Amino acid sequence: MVSLVLLAAALLVWPQLKPLRRLRPQGKREITLPPYVWLAAAAVITYLLAGVGGLIAAAVIAMTGRRILKQHKRNKALRQATEALSSGLGGVIDELRAGAHPAQAAEGAAADTPAPAKEVLKAAAATSRLGGDVERTLRELRQPLLTRAVDQLARAWRVSAKHGVALADVLDATRRDLDQRAAFARQVHARMAGPRASAAVLAGLPPVGVLLGELSGARPLHVLTSTPAGQFLLVLGAVFAAAGIWWTQRITEVEP
Template identity: 85%
Template sequence: MLSLLLLATALIVWPQLRPLRRLRPRDKREVVVPPYIWLAAAATLTYLVAGVGGLVAGAVLAVTGRRILKQHRRNKALRQAAEALSNGLGGVIDELRAGAHPAQAAESAAEDTPAPAKEVLKAAAAASRLGGDVERTLREMKQPLLGKAVDQLARAWHVSAKHGVALADVLDATRRDLDQRAAFARQVHARMAGPRASALVLAVLPVLGVLLGEFSGARPFHVLTSTAAGQFLLALGAVLGAAGVWWTQRITEVQP
């Protein structure tokens, strides 16, 4: 049964499927293999090589690596979105001090601002042009990358409308605060590069130890894959290693 499963998987992922590609439209002749096929093939290969313990270890490491990569990408997107909003607010401030209406200033600055900050400025411009409540409009926006910054911008607009403070001055203070937060996040991220590298080296050391043991004739791979105690230790080591890497990433990564 296992041999048939491997054979079926090999036939599905085989790259030379010219008859099938000829039947497809010219712009859609590339065969896209579903992700679950690759997942099933990788799980089957891991099970055959390292047993149940290796399968558990591989799953733990794969899930942990995916979560860390996803969090890293999200934090990078947060920094880029905050910087884009800060630059956009700089354009709004310049337009306001030149005598432009807030709606016109926000709309003009939004043209040169990337998303998602662009949508924030456009929403503020539309609400201001129609005489609506800009603060409420901003607070009701669903911006997962700019939640805190948008709330801060809404409070600044509220202060200007309620107390008569110049909108340019309030927005300038908001922009400076965003710049300081972004600069602090970049500085901490740069200083934590050393600890993150040390944690990565420590996570790779067990693999190097197994390889050195194999070269010296101790056969640790055989123990880990062919004995019950080895299977348990393999899964346990993967869990502990993944927990250490995840915790290091958690305490060294700073959100803007």
């Protein structure tokens, strides 16, 4: 037990190693601890404070929070990429209606479009300039954030090439659909702010209850960290809380 405490303390007070930094190249003098060192320190401290059950409960909550944060970032990036592609298509449509060649229109719009939508327009421009199959190029393009939108764009290009429909018209229809989907996703995200806040409050009630019990002298922390039944309940409560938070995130997030 004493050795574990000393190990945790050593990890937390890891030296800065300034002499070593001075000997390193000027652009690489910053020395940072690997993430697993902090993870190991947190695991040791959690085990010492709350036992095996507390360690498992903390791991469940941490993994759930990491997954929710990752999904939230992905949805945000997806909305931004969809809006960027829609804006880029608007530029392509304007150029086409002004009489520009599809390759020139797509290349000109790509210059003012952020990634990853920029790569989509550049691929379409390059293929169109060489007289290739734009639909096939778009379908083979690997853009995880724009898979659905790129597939829709490929179908629009195929309709124009196969049936002789003006490319500007089918791209305009595609752009309007992307705009509607992005607007719907933003609207749902804004309206679900209240339910997400309520879920966060409900998820925080159990720790508050434990704290109130500790202040009243009931000693729930001793039960949770020092008895087999308490350890089991600690893990079970963490699993239920993580499942509730994850499910709330699933039903309140909409992909554009």
